[in-house]
Amino acid sequence: MTEPLKIGLAGLGTVGRGVARIIENNGSEIARKIGRPIEIAAVTARDRNKDRGYDFSPFPWFETPAELAEKADYDVFVELVGGEEGAALEATRIALKRGKHVVTANKAMLALHGQELALLAEQNKAGLLFEAAVAGGIPIVKSLKESLSGNRIERIYGILNGTCNYMLTRMQNEGKDFAEILKAAQEEGYAEADPSFDIGGIDAAHKLALLTTLGFGTVTSFDDVYVEGIENITPEDIRASDELGYRIKLLGVAVKTEDGIEQRVHPALVPKDSAIGEVSGVTNCVCVDGDFIGSVMLIGPGAGEGATASSVVGDIIDTTRQCGDAVFTLPASELAPYNRAPLRAHEGGYYVRLQLHDRPGTFAAIATRMAEYGISLESIVQRHSDHIAGDSSKGSEGDPAQVVIITYQTTEQAVSEALREIEKDGHIAGQPNMIRIERL
Amino acid sequence: MTEPLKIGLAGLGTVGRGVARIIENNGSEIARKIGRPIEIAAVTARDRNKDRGYDFSPFPWFETPAELAEKADYDVFVELVGGEEGAALEATRIALKRGKHVVTANKAMLALHGQELALLAEQNKAGLLFEAAVAGGIPIVKSLKESLSGNRIERIYGILNGTCNYMLTRMQNEGKDFAEILKAAQEEGYAEADPSFDIGGIDAAHKLALLTTLGFGTVTSFDDVYVEGIENITPEDIRASDELGYRIKLLGVAVKTEDGIEQRVHPALVPKDSAIGEVSGVTNCVCVDGDFIGSVMLIGPGAGEGATASSVVGDIIDTTRQCGDAVFTLPASELAPYNRAPLRAHEGGYYVRLQLHDRPGTFAAIATRMAEYGISLESIVQRHSDHIAGDSSKGSEGDPAQVVIITYQTTEQAVSEALREIEKDGHIAGQPNMIRIERL
Numbered sequence: 001m002t003e004p005l006k007i008g009l010a011g012l013g014t015v016g017r018g019v020a021r022i023i024e025n026n027g028s029e030i031a032r033k034i035g036r037p038i039e040i041a042a043v044t045a046r047d048r049n050k051d052r053g054y055d056f057s058p059f060p061w062f063e064t065p066a067e068l069a070e071k072a073d074y075d076v077f078v079e080l081v082g083g084e085e086g087a088a089l090e091a092t093r094i095a096l097k098r099g100k101h102v103v104t105a106n107k108a109m110l111a112l113h114g115q116e117l118a119l120l121a122e123q124n125k126a127g128l129l130f131e132a133a134v135a136g137g138i139p140i141v142k143s144l145k146e147s148l149s150g151n152r153i154e155r156i157y158g159i160l161n162g163t164c165n166y167m168l169t170r171m172q173n174e175g176k177d178f179a180e181i182l183k184a185a186q187e188e189g190y191a192e193a194d195p196s197f198d199i200g201g202i203d204a205a206h207k208l209a210l211l212t213t214l215g216f217g218t219v220t221s222f223d224d225v226y227v228e229g230i231e232n233i234t235p236e237d238i239r240a241s242d243e244l245g246y247r248i249k250l251l252g253v254a255v256k257t258e259d260g261i262e263q264r265v266h267p268a269l270v271p272k273d274s275a276i277g278e279v280s281g282v283t284n285c286v287c288v289d290g291d292f293i294g295s296v297m298l299i300g301p302g303a304g305e306g307a308t309a310s311s312v313v314g315d316i317i318d319t320t321r322q323c324g325d326a327v328f329t330l331p332a333s334e335l336a337p338y339n340r341a342p343l344r345a346h347e348g349g350y351y352v353r354l355q356l357h358d359r360p361g362t363f364a365a366i367a368t369r370m371a372e373y374g375i376s377l378e379s380i381v382q383r384h385s386d387h388i389a390g391d392s393s394k395g396s397e398g399d400p401a402q403v404v405i406i407t408y409q410t411t412e413q414a415v416s417e418a419l420r421e422i423e424k425d426g427h428i429a430g431q432p433n434m435i436r437i438e439r440l
Numbered sequence: 441m442t443e444p445l446k447i448g449l450a451g452l453g454t455v456g457r458g459v460a461r462i463i464e465n466n467g468s469e470i471a472r473k474i475g476r477p478i479e480i481a482a483v484t485a486r487d488r489n490k491d492r493g494y495d496f497s498p499f500p501w502f503e504t505p506a507e508l509a510e511k512a513d514y515d516v517f518v519e520l521v522g523g524e525e526g527a528a529l530e531a532t533r534i535a536l537k538r539g540k541h542v543v544t545a546n547k548a549m550l551a552l553h554g555q556e557l558a559l560l561a562e563q564n565k566a567g568l569l570f571e572a573a574v575a576g577g578i579p580i581v582k583s584l585k586e587s588l589s590g591n592r593i594e595r596i597y598g599i600l601n602g603t604c605n606y607m608l609t610r611m612q613n614e615g616k617d618f619a620e621i622l623k624a625a626q627e628e629g630y631a632e633a634d635p636s637f638d639i640g641g642i643d644a645a646h647k648l649a650l651l652t653t654l655g656f657g658t659v660t661s662f663d664d665v666y667v668e669g670i671e672n673i674t675p676e677d678i679r680a681s682d683e684l685g686y687r688i689k690l691l692g693v694a695v696k697t698e699d700g701i702e703q704r705v706h707p708a709l710v711p712k713d714s715a716i717g718e719v720s721g722v723t724n725c726v727c728v729d730g731d732f733i734g735s736v737m738l739i740g741p742g743a744g745e746g747a748t749a750s751s752v753v754g755d756i757i758d759t760t761r762q763c764g765d766a767v768f769t770l771p772a773s774e775l776a777p778y779n780r781a782p783l784r785a786h787e788g789g790y791y792v793r794l795q796l797h798d799r800p801g802t803f804a805a806i807a808t809r810m811a812e813y814g815i816s817l818e819s820i821v822q823r824h825s826d827h828i829a830g831d832s833s834k835g836s837e838g839d840p841a842q843v844v845i846i847t848y849q850t851t852e853q854a855v856s857e858a859l860r861e862i863e864k865d866g867h868i869a870g871q872p873n874m875i876r877i878e879r880l
Contacts, residue, residue: 018732021732022591022732023826024592025731026590026592026731026732029592030589030590032657033589036692062877065823073648101764114767114768115772117767117777118767118768118772118775119767119772121767121772122764122765122766122771122772122773125764126764126768127763127764131587137734139579139582139583139586139587139588139736139737141585142579142583142586142587143579143582144769145768145769146579146582146754146757146758146761147571147582147751147754147770148579148750148754149470149473149754149757150462150470150749150750150752150756150757151462151466151750152465152466152469152752155774157878157880171489181689192499207608209746211478213768213769213775214768214769215598216776217469217472217768217769217770217775217776218775218776218777218778218779219498219775219776219777219778220768220775220778221778221780224778224780232873233875234765234873235530235872236793236823236842237791237793237875240791240821240823240842240844241791242876243821244791244819244844244846246819246877248875251878253878257569257781259779259781259782260778260779260780261443261778261779261780261781262781263779263780266875267875267876268863268875268876268877268878269789269791269875269876269877269878270878270880271880272878273718274718274880275715275718275719275739276880278713278714278715278718279715286479287880290656291466291746292458292461292462292466292746292747292749292750292752292753293466293577293741293746293747293750294577294740294741294744294746294747295740295741296577296578296579296738296739296741297738297739298736298738298739299715299736299737299738299739300733300734300735300736300737301733301734301735304734304792306731306732306734307732308731309590310588310590310730310732310733311587312590313589313590313732314586314587314588314589314590316590316682317586317590318586318588318763319763321586321763322563323541323567323569323758323759323760323761323763324541324561324566324567325562326558326562327554327557327558327561327562327567328554328555328558328580328586328590328653328657328660329584329653329654329655329657330561330586330657332558332561332562333559333562334560334657335558335653335657335658335659335660336554336656336657336658336659337658337659338655338658338659338660338661338664338700338701339699339700339701340661340664340700340701340702340703341695341697341699341700341701341702342699346870349709351677351680351681351684351709353676353677353680379684381680381683383676383680383683402676402680403682404684406684424457433672433674433677434710435673435677435681435688435706435707435708436706436707436709437686437708437709437710438597438691438693438709438710440597440710440711440714440716440727
């Protein structure tokens with residue numbers, strides 16, 4: 001058996017627990033992808049006896065992150081301690097000096113010590129990966145650093161803080177004021193007890209500073225981010241903006257100008273019907289403009305146990321990757337035979353447009369046939385042919401009528417059979433058109 | 441000087457030209473990222489003398505892709521010949537057998553010969569990269585293969601064909617029928633002379649088959665994709681769906697079921713106000729659901745010279761990458777000093793909410809001051825306090841009134857100075873609230 005990929009896990013909070021759960025649940029799949037087992041080889045946290053909702057007791061315990069970084073036997077040091085300095089920074093330096101790869105979710109540490117740590121990593125030929133530090137589960141670091149690296153980046157912007165977006169969305173939906181929504185968000189766990197880093201824009205500014213360095217190749221400069229939070233947004237602002245066609249979002253924006261780089265985090269009005277205007281709740285998004293790509297936008301969960309841990313584990317796997325490895329995630333010889341699911345079993349709603357002989361009782365006949373096949377109808381709408389053809393002459397009775405039916409969850413087979421019966425009954429004047437409704 | 445990264449470029453159509461332009465324009469930046477120069481070392485195409493809008497004559501010419509693959513001196517073979525078999529397949533096999541990395545945009549070839557080519561690549565420790573084959577500039581292949589590889593993928597779906605989405609969007613906006621819009625799209629270059637691969641769903645099915653293999657680890661099985669095109673969608677369907685709150689999109693969907701994998705490409709109704717419902721024109725999108733990540737969605741250009749070439753060049757760069765390389769795209773020692781742009785020079789529109797003494801002439805006074813500072817107003821709306829507070833009692837004359845102003849493009853400085861003057865004039869009853877409008 002090949003030597004396993006050994007993880008030293010420092011910090012056993014929500015994200016640490018998520019990492020342990022991914023390795024437990026998906027470890028055998030991951031092992032097939034990287035060609036060796038993956039295991040947690042050492043852990044550390046502040047309090048050994050705290051109930052964490054996950055049993056970390058089987059793993060070798062170290063007293064401090066620094067001790068783990070220094071003494072444990074691991075391949076990848078996973079830093080989930082947090083904080084811009086202190087234990088996280090000390091342990092990261094130790095691991096890098098040992099030439100060990102470091103995977104971190106610590107935006108504050110990198111925003112303030114980015115270049116120093118990057119130099120240390122590169123001198124020691126160690127990886128320093130931080131997908132989880134920016135926008136949680138969204139693969140923006142890798143996309144910017146790797147996929148888009150043929151471009152000159154012109155602008156990066158996005159919704160980088162889930163707490164703020166959640167609060168603004170609720171203010172929008174409920175018309176309540178900032179303080180009331182903040183209290184509710186704290187009770188639900190969407191805002192911290194001390195929410196100042198989130199609502200004051202600091203957290204978004206940390207992330208923006210990292211995106212700026214990746215996109216523009218400049219030294220990470222958190223102090224140069226202009227920061228305004230959402231504390232002064234009132235329900236009146238949200239309502240007035242809405243009436244004028246806008247939503248208020250806390251944006252992070254980094255843009256290349258003739259005078260240098262402009263980095264700013266502040267509330268901004270964005271058009272309601274834009275993709276970014278539709279990003280609501282705790283969801284984050286990042287948009288990148290480049291000279292050849294044009295624009296790409298990535299939308300996804302900006303925080304949370306599973307999403308952030310997904311990015312951490314993606315980075316852990318990445319430390320093992322080389323060009324020439326598996327083309328399609330798994331080695332080609334291990335790809336499973338394709339097993340085709342029978343499509344007729346597909347369940348979903350359907351849009352059905354029928355051309356019918358406009359006679360008394362037709363509607364009832366259709367509804368009855370649909371019911372016979374167990375199909376519930378969300379709506380059934382008759383559309384007169386004048387309306388359909390778009391001219392103004394009225395259709396007369398006896399002309400074919402169009403009926404549009406939206407069904408609830410059913411099977412394609414049921415709809416097809418019901419339509420066949422309706423056709424046999426002599427109601428249908430033309431070819432029915434059936435389109436699936438996709439539940440997203 | 442380090443040895444350059446040498447590209448063998450087979451196929452000099454739109455995407456090939458884009459690759460040449462990126463290397464010409466951004467080659468020195470790319471060289472800093474990969475630590476060596478990048479150059480086109482050999483080219484081939486069907487007709488040497490065709491005008492391609494780019495001068496390929498300086499590059500060593502080979503008569504066929506196979507000859508280039510076999511005889512040229514290159515590090516990465518870039519296959520932009522196209523076609524599921526023939527010259528593309530032959531040359532790709534030769535390059536891989538030589539142990540050379542291959543970067544391709546050829547979805548048809550991979551959808552039909554994916555496993556064979558992957559085996560060949562892995563046996564020869566050569567990379568076979570194909571970001572450009574799926575959804576043009578969107579970094580979905582890398583995201584699925586690398587960033588999300590800690591997850592069990594549950595579903596992948598998206599808008600995978602720009603021609604179809606462009607046509608459906610125009611049918612939606614203009615109410616014209618399929619044939620008419622197809623003709624217009626062909627004249628504008630958004631649809632091929634023979635559009636059957638696009639509008640029949642085949643192109644989307646090729647891409648879906650590759651996403652399925654990446655996400656579910658099954659042998660690429662294009663023949664198992666259920667395919668329906670958009671040919672039967674009528675303006676009536678689009679109008680009726682719109683009235684019911686839906687948009688019609690050509691979707692590709694791959695989903696894991698108890699019975700196996702379901703792969704299907706067909707028109708589907710999606711909610712109007714969903715993120716995917718907002719994806720219009722030639723834009724593509726891909727959404728991935730995984731057990732830990734939840735859902736992520738990537739939106740961007742699905743085709744076009746620059747966007748597709750951006751993915752090709754991203755892959756070329758990727759062939760050189762190893763964990764332990766530059767942390768922030770560029771080596772940390774080469775990061776430029778941060779040069780902060782003065783924010784006051786920031787140009788944009790502004791939302792300004794003012795609390796004013798409700799006296800005759802106040803509106804005019806404000807508009808005049810704004811004009812003095814060169815600020816054009818998009819709208820100026822008075823909002824009575826009863827409306828604002830949300831209660832039903834009427835505000836009386838003399839009460840403070842709220843005025844919301846939306847400006848056109850101006851500077852923060854101009855707005856601040858105009859507000860200062862308005863305050864001096866004695867019109868302002870409370871603290872003004874100013875929010876930037878972001879042009880996206």
